[in-house]
Amino acid sequence: MNQWEVVIGIETHAQLATVSKIFSGASTAFGAAPNTQACAVDLALPGVLPVLNKKAVECAIRFGLAIGAEVAAKSVFARKNYFYPDLPKGYQISQMDLPVVVGGAITLQVGQGEKAYEKVVHLTRAHLEEDAGKSLHEDFHGKSGIDLNRAGTPLLEIVTEPDMRSSDEAVAYAKVLHALVRWIGICDGNMQEGSFRCDANVSVRPKGQAELGTRREIKNLNSFRFLKEAIDYEIQWQINEIEEGRKIQQATVLFDPDNGVTRVMRTKEDAHDYRYFPDPDLLPLIISADWIARVKSELPELPRQMRDRFINDLGLSSYDATALTSSPEMADYFESTVAIAGKANAKPCANWVMVDLAARLNKEGKELADSPVTAAQLAGLLLRIADNTISNNIAKRVFDALWNREGATADEVIDKQGLKQITDSGAIESLVDEVLAANAANVAEFRAGKEKAFNALVGQVMKAAKGKANPQQVNDLLRKKLIG
Amino acid sequence: MINASLKQLSQALAAKQISSVELTQLFLDRIDRLNPSLNAFVTVNAEKSLNSAKAADARIAAGTAGLLTGIPIAQKDIFCAEGWRTTCGSKMLANFVSPYDATVIRKMESEAGLVSLGKTNMDEFAMGSSNETSFFGPVKNPWDQARVPGGSSGGSAAAVAARLAPAATGTDTGGSIRQPAALCNLTGLKPTYGVVSRYGMIAFASSLDQGGPMAASAEDCALLLNTMSGFDERDSTSLDRPLEDYSRDLEKPLAGLRIGLPKEFFGEGCDAEVMAAVRAAIAQYEKLGATTVEVSLPNSHLSVPAYYVIAPAEASSNLSRFDGVRYGYRAPEYGSLDDMYMKSRAQGFGAEVKRRILIGAYVLSHGYYDAYYLQAQRIRRLIANDFVEAFKDCDVIMGPTSPTTAFKLGEKAADPVQMYLSDIYTIAVNLAGLPGMSVPCGFVGGLPVGLQLIGNYFTEAQLLNVAHRYQQATDWHQRRPAGIE
Numbered sequence A: 001m002n003q004w005e006v007v008i009g010i011e012t013h014a015q016l017a018t019v020s021k022i023f024s025g026a027s028t029a030f031g032a033a034p035n036t037q038a039c040a041v042d043l044a045l046p047g048v049l050p051v052l053n054k055k056a057v058e059c060a061i062r063f064g065l066a067i068g069a070e071v072a073a074k075s076v077f078a079r080k081n082y083f084y085p086d087l088p089k090g091y092q093i094s095q096m097d098l099p100v101v102v103g104g105a106i107t108l109q110v111g112q113g114e115k116a117y118e119k120v121v122h123l124t125r126a127h128l129e130e131d132a133g134k135s136l137h138e139d140f141h142g143k144s145g146i147d148l149n150r151a152g153t154p155l156l157e158i159v160t161e162p163d164m165r166s167s168d169e170a171v172a173y174a175k176v177l178h179a180l181v182r183w184i185g186i187c188d189g190n191m192q193e194g195s196f197r198c199d200a201n202v203s204v205r206p207k208g209q210a211e212l213g214t215r216r217e218i219k220n221l222n223s224f225r226f227l228k229e230a231i232d233y234e235i236q237w238q239i240n241e242i243e244e245g246r247k248i249q250q251a252t253v254l255f256d257p258d259n260g261v262t263r264v265m266r267t268k269e270d271a272h273d274y275r276y277f278p279d280p281d282l283l284p285l286i287i288s289a290d291w292i293a294r295v296k297s298e299l300p301e302l303p304r305q306m307r308d309r310f311i312n313d314l315g316l317s318s319y320d321a322t323a324l325t326s327s328p329e330m331a332d333y334f335e336s337t338v339a340i341a342g343k344a345n346a347k348p349c350a351n352w353v354m355v356d357l358a359a360r361l362n363k364e365g366k367e368l369a370d371s372p373v374t375a376a377q378l379a380g381l382l383l384r385i386a387d388n389t390i391s392n393n394i395a396k397r398v399f400d401a402l403w404n405r406e407g408a409t410a411d412e413v414i415d416k417q418g419l420k421q422i423t424d425s426g427a428i429e430s431l432v433d434e435v436l437a438a439n440a441a442n443v444a445e446f447r448a449g450k451e452k453a454f455n456a457l458v459g460q461v462m463k464a465a466k467g468k469a470n471p472q473q474v475n476d477l478l479r480k481k482l483i484g
Numbered sequence B: 001m002i003n004a005s006l007k008q009l010s011q012a013l014a015a016k017q018i019s020s021v022e023l024t025q026l027f028l029d030r031i032d033r034l035n036p037s038l039n040a041f042v043t044v045n046a047e048k049s050l051n052s053a054k055a056a057d058a059r060i061a062a063g064t065a066g067l068l069t070g071i072p073i074a075q076k077d078i079f080c081a082e083g084w085r086t087t088c089g090s091k092m093l094a095n096f097v098s099p100y101d102a103t104v105i106r107k108m109e110s111e112a113g114l115v116s117l118g119k120t121n122m123d124e125f126a127m128g129s130s131n132e133t134s135f136f137g138p139v140k141n142p143w144d145q146a147r148v149p150g151g152s153s154g155g156s157a158a159a160v161a162a163r164l165a166p167a168a169t170g171t172d173t174g175g176s177i178r179q180p181a182a183l184c185n186l187t188g189l190k191p192t193y194g195v196v197s198r199y200g201m202i203a204f205a206s207s208l209d210q211g212g213p214m215a216a217s218a219e220d221c222a223l224l225l226n227t228m229s230g231f232d233e234r235d236s237t238s239l240d241r242p243l244e245d246y247s248r249d250l251e252k253p254l255a256g257l258r259i260g261l262p263k264e265f266f267g268e269g270c271d272a273e274v275m276a277a278v279r280a281a282i283a284q285y286e287k288l289g290a291t292t293v294e295v296s297l298p299n300s301h302l303s304v305p306a307y308y309v310i311a312p313a314e315a316s317s318n319l320s321r322f323d324g325v326r327y328g329y330r331a332p333e334y335g336s337l338d339d340m341y342m343k344s345r346a347q348g349f350g351a352e353v354k355r356r357i358l359i360g361a362y363v364l365s366h367g368y369y370d371a372y373y374l375q376a377q378r379i380r381r382l383i384a385n386d387f388v389e390a391f392k393d394c395d396v397i398m399g400p401t402s403p404t405t406a407f408k409l410g411e412k413a414a415d416p417v418q419m420y421l422s423d424i425y426t427i428a429v430n431l432a433g434l435p436g437m438s439v440p441c442g443f444v445g446g447l448p449v450g451l452q453l454i455g456n457y458f459t460e461a462q463l464l465n466v467a468h469r470y471q472q473a474t475d476w477h478q479r480r481p482a483g484i485e
Helices: A054-066 A167-183 A224-243 A289-297 A303-314 A318-324 A328-341 A343-363 A375-386 A392-403 A410-416 A425-438 A440-447 A452-464 A471-483 B006-014 B020-038 B046-062 B103-111 B154-161 B178-184 B218-228 B272-287 B300-321 B337-348 B351-364 B370-390 B416-421 B427-432 B460-473
Strands: A004-015 A077-081 A091-095 A105-110 A117-130 A134-136 A145-147 A154-160 A196-206 A216-221 A251-256 A261-267 B041-043 B072-076 B115-120 B167-171 B187-190 B211-215 B258-262 B291-295 B396-400 B436-444 B447-455
Touching: A004 A167, A004 A224, A054 A117, A054 A154, A054 A167, A054 A289, A077 B300, A091 A117, A105 A167, A105 A318, A117 A167, A154 A167, A167 A196, A167 A224, A167 A303, A167 A328, A196 A224, A216 A224, A216 A261, A224 A251, A224 A261, A303 A318, A303 A328, A303 A343, A318 A328, A318 A343, A328 A343, A328 A375, A343 A375, A343 A392, A375 A392, A375 A410, A392 A410, A425 A440, A425 A452, A425 A471, A440 A452, A440 A471, A452 A471, B006 B020, B006 B218, B020 B046, B020 B072, B020 B115, B020 B154, B041 B154, B046 B115, B072 B103, B072 B154, B103 B115, B103 B218, B115 B154, B154 B167, B154 B178, B154 B211, B167 B218, B178 B187, B178 B436, B178 B447, B187 B218, B187 B460, B211 B218, B218 B436, B218 B460, B258 B272, B272 B291, B272 B396, B272 B436, B272 B447, B272 B460, B300 B351, B300 B370, B300 B416, B300 B427, B351 B370, B370 B427, B396 B460, B436 B460, B447 B460
Parallel strands: A216 A251, B072 B115, B072 B167, B258 B291, B258 B396
Antiparallel strands: A004 A154, A004 A196, A077 A091, A105 A117, A117 A154, A134 A145, A196 A216, A251 A261, B041 B115, B167 B211, B187 B211, B187 B436, B396 B447, B436 B447
């Protein structure tokens, strides 16, 4: 394994979040009854013509700007010709020689902690194209059904250079790209519905060799886990083949997640000749500098810029800042919390969003958008920790109460449930005295040098205070009385 | 009424001398009587036509009629028309009933109120110059039924020539309006590419196809073009220009008109008597005040070879949708999916269509694309530039439309190259995207000869003016074939 270098390039099909299709006015909504969202153009009736959806172009421009790429002033739609029942025209309208987005790069954080490093993945291009329909091979008594609802759905195909060197890098890239397309609002990122699917081109070569090995392309990976498993399997398979003296044949393969293996779909020999040529039904796509400028002015702060701001302005760690900008919802929630709780509370805000809130959402299988605790409620809670109204432990109880909708605000919960921290030293002293009097055995043990006994005494005081006593004050007072 | 111009028909309808229903029935009766021998129409639906005529009469009665409301017209069977069988001359679509209207149909029928008499025969998918490739059999030329009417709009040409319809639509990819117009003694106009919407017009070669009118006179063509043309957001190659009245300049005098005569159109390759008729027409123009100048189109000899790369390339892709999956012909018996495709397409397409699909697939394939397709595109630009140069010295270019008069049925059917050469003067116009016309200019052996007029981009109104003034001075366009009354 060690003498081999892995080379991975990724092609991603991101379904663009337009209301209508790329070349017709039919709806792109997912899940409608078969063939109810396919108009004359999508059905490729005789005589129909495509008309480009400007919204799809704007998505491509947004993407190009977000990755620092060149948005081509002129790009050309081409026909990719092949026969398949779910391809109504007998050709797919795509872009070949002149794509709409050229170049650009995406920076990733790979790994965690000590081993974490930064990686730049360069993009070759991104181009606009239409999706095909779906063939349904079940339930038709030996025949196939065709659903053309998806036919003509706009896609942005995003192609990287062969820059990645491990499945971890590939997955990190896919995750950052996934976050980015959602961030800039061009794709809903729903991988189950096929809105974001990756093809991985994988090859291996002896370390130090400049020439690339022969690649095999793993098609249609629709989860990050499958992406990783498929690449890892493929790498090991290729290395074994070469080490056993066989040559890798260029091929397109499919990943079988049930058995964790890749299987050949077609080899180079039976590759189609797609007979690409410029589509004479569509004029070259001309994008003016004004159009680009307008789209740019509407672009939100990008995750990378926001991450740097979190580090520089809020003093967050690189890890925290990266995690908080991993999705637009997370970033928005965090920013809303900080806006109320104040910059001084940025670090606890980050911890609560990333740890406590994330764990609870995860446990209950909820998305951030469905969180019962709002950013404003969480901020209110954090303010009460900051001003010592409640301890961190009590705060968790208040959070639970908010989650269960036992109060509208942290203050209301604290008030109603009497959770306000006891900071009156007289009240704490009397509790301490009671506990010392009632636990002579522990006191003796402590005096005999057993530090553990001290913790037991603290616990007794907190229990007597129903958890509300200021822990620091309890500590200080106990120690003073015992040693003092 | 049979020989009336559109303007006369319009006046008669407005004056209630005849109703649209009566007028429509008059032509339907002629179709009944004469179409069995001419085979100009592939689909007639009297009930539908008469319903449209009734609606037109209601508009006339209500005072909401337009100039052409209620006038019957023949539609080339390449235009999809809702509820009408739309075959494109092919077995592949022999049972296809369109669920929607082409933009041309919508504009002419729903908006202008013209009444469709039926769908006219044509070469299969507009591929042919004689109408012999139609699945529905050849059309006969009303001037001599042993001869072809030209193609691909041969059914429209024969229908108007035999007065089965006052006028018709055609489409022109390499001469398919102008050549049959010439062979049947009609006036036909192929507009500048992008003037008439291609939406709903079944595509042969998308970058060359253009719809246009076929009628007895330039004036009729102008009125028809007014209803057919205009920007269409459903066609990305449609041109967003202000609407024009193409009849506005009809009466303009021709004094000072500079006629360019390309030396390449007046050399070898044209029948001498056809050429004599063309020269006589040019002499007539000189009498009308025009001057002539020799111009050159040095790359015109490359137009046929370039065309027979570009048009089949586009056609091979355009016709891929006819796969037997969603509509159209499907072989009755097949094994695998590939077998279904192969049998359906092998049985559904005729020989000429298959030939062009094969040529097109070949010139687009890996390793040949640069040598054929890209090279042909370069030639196309050279040809367009030739015209740009030529129009620096003249206002309109003239020459023969077709190198011969109508040839005999079967005469060229076995020799595709001979057939392709019958469009030698018309093809360059499509490659350049220019407007072109054919105007009747005489007879050779009782068969009509067409004079071709080629204009600069968007000079349709001028071309119609040039044709109209000639038609005021001559009566060739008013002559009718014997035995059709």
